[in-house]
Amino acid sequence: MNKIQVIGHKNPDTDCTLSAIIMADFLTKKWYTATAYIQWELNKETQYLLETYNISKPEIKTELDTGNEVCLVDHNEPSQAPDNLTDLNITWLIDHHKIQFESAKPLKIRIEPLCSTASILYKMYIAEWYEISSEIATMMLACIMSDSLLWKSPTTTQEDKAIASELQKIANISDLESFAMPMFEAKSDLWDMPVKDLIQYDYKNFEFGEKKIWVGTLETTNPWYGLGRKDEILIWMQDLKQEQNLDFIMLSIVDILWEINTSITLDGNDSEIISKVFQSPVENNLSNLWARLSRKKQIIPDLTEYFNSL
Numbered sequence: 001m002n003k004i005q006v007i008g009h010k011n012p013d014t015d016c017t018l019s020a021i022i023m024a025d026f027l028t029k030k031w032y033t034a035t036a037y038i039q040w041e042l043n044k045e046t047q048y049l050l051e052t053y054n055i056s057k058p059e060i061k062t063e064l065d066t067g068n069e070v071c072l073v074d075h076n077e078p079s080q081a082p083d084n085l086t087d088l089n090i091t092w093l094i095d096h097h098k099i100q101f102e103s104a105k106p107l108k109i110r111i112e113p114l115c116s117t118a119s120i121l122y123k124m125y126i127a128e129w130y131e132i133s134s135e136i137a138t139m140m141l142a143c144i145m146s147d148s149l150l151w152k153s154p155t156t157t158q159e160d161k162a163i164a165s166e167l168q169k170i171a172n173i174s175d176l177e178s179f180a181m182p183m184f185e186a187k188s189d190l191w192d193m194p195v196k197d198l199i200q201y202d203y204k205n206f207e208f209g210e211k212k213i214w215v216g217t218l219e220t221t222n223p224w225y226g227l228g229r230k231d232e233i234l235i236w237m238q239d240l241k242q243e244q245n246l247d248f249i250m251l252s253i254v255d256i257l258w259e260i261n262t263s264i265t266l267d268g269n270d271s272e273i274i275s276k277v278f279q280s281p282v283e284n285n286l287s288n289l290w291a292r293l294s295r296k297k298q299i300i301p302d303l304t305e306y307f308n309s310l
């Protein structure tokens with residue numbers, strides 16, 4: 001019997017955590033012995049979901065066992081993978097981000113531009129005629145709501161909406177808004193969080209040749225938890241930039257109710273990059289990036305183009 005370890009990205013969110021659990025269930029149906037892992041502590045949205053729906057928390061591992069197979073879910077960027085990636089035997093990869101992955105040998109890979117990794121997993125169950133339990137359907141729906149921000153994110157597709165309505169029937173969830181709002185509120189409950197953790201709540205690192213950039217996002221129903229602590233945040237961003245030797249750092253505070261992205265940035269070079277790339281002036285370290293809700297689709301592509309053109 002093949003053992004397989006399923007793991008999401010660094011700094012776990014709802015989609016990568018629940019997709020790892022769902023994928024482990026899928027692989028179990030394929031007669032693997034599959035276990036889901038997370039790379040670090042969970043955010044408050046995912047914690048809320050585990051508690052509310054009685055889902056057991058995966059074990060934290062930053063390095064995986066080199067003797068067994070590995071399935072990566074919800075990421076394929078090497079900087080977001082487990083620390084010992086180069087020693088791992090990756091045999092599966094399921095994701096909805098752009099391809100950044102190189103492998104030494106063939107693997108089972110499935111990447112589609114759907115709003116969540118769980119949407120792809122849904123299609124994999126259907127293709128195999130595997131039963132989707134009410135628990136799995138609830139988890140899939142949670143991933144779809146989390147990543148699409150209740151359809152507000154431009155990553156949403158018609159297919160995601162069709163999948164969600166099938167899942168609603170299985171999970172017996174009639175109203176998506178009353179299902180999703182408590183998730184968003186749990187995620188936004190950040191008033192007591194130290195600034196150091198606040199800025200690292202949901203971030204991703206990217207590398208473009210020699211250039212290293214860091215893009216944080218705070219999706220919230222209450223932007224003032226972040227914006228009200230701007231001065232403290234700037235100090236920590238400066239430290240982080242030095243500590244990790246970054247070429248660029250930004251933190252987007254995304255108001256998911258009003259659909260406005262207000263980004264915090266350091267003085268000097270970073271501010272110039274923001275105003276150039278997003279054609280939006282920076283005043284008092286703040287820049288209005290309007291309805292850019294999706295980091296993947298509305299922030300990273302422009303930064304990629306800029307850094308690759310240097």
Ligand SMILES: [Mn+2]
Binds near residue numbers: 016074115116
């Ligand atoms: Mn995702």
